[in-house]
Amino acid sequence: MDSLSELFRLEMLPWHMVLRGTVVYWFLLLVFRFLLRRDVGSLGVADLLFVVLVADASSNAMQGEYKTIGDGLVLISTLVAWNYLLDWGSYHSPLVSRLIEPPPEPLVKHGRIVQRTLRRQLITVDELMSKLREKGIAELSDVRLVMLESDGELSVRKYKT
Incomplete structure (x- = not known):
């Protein structure tokens, strides 16, 4: 029974892990929100590799050198709490929502x-046309408005036919 309690004991101060988790969470949130572009509805190989490397690097920064399950649970709870609080805040506050989610932007008008x-989002015309073809759009003249949504998806409004 003694070895089981060893697994769950805390080696680091809980507030220390909460602070580490908070700092890394907010840093990554800012990086993903302001520095990385939204891809047009897909995740490329380079993007996936970047996410994996960031996850590994940030876990080292957050963990310090903990070795017990208890330390890991405190850290995971901190990340879950921040994620929930930001979701709750963006649901209840338009200001928080605007800070966390980028606004939709027009890619095609009339x-x-x-x-x-396209330049600001680093989207090529070929990428845009490929995504429009996936949505059944062959000619730009059929399109009234195409918006790049905050999740990277395209919303398309066609002219009435």
């Missing part, structure tokens, strides 16, 4: 590509 948005 059959014309909005080049400024």
Whole structure:
């Protein structure tokens, strides 16, 4: 029974792990929100590799050198709590929602590509046209509005036919 209690004991101070988890969570949130582009509804190999490497690097920063399950549970609970609090805050506050989720941006207006948005989001015309073809759009002239949503998906409004 003594070895079981060893697994769950805390080697680090709980507030120390909460602080580590909080700092890394907010740093990564800011990186993902402001520095990384939204891809057009897909996750490329380089993006996936980046996420895996960030996860590994951030886990080392958050963990310190803990070795017990109890330390890991405190850290995981901190990350879950921040994630829940931000979801709750964005549901109840438009300001929090605007800070966390990027606003939708127009990619096509009245059959014309909005080049400024494509440049800012680093989306090529070929990528855009590929995604539009997936949605059954063959000609830009059929499109009234295409928006890049906060989740990277495209919403398309066609002219009435």
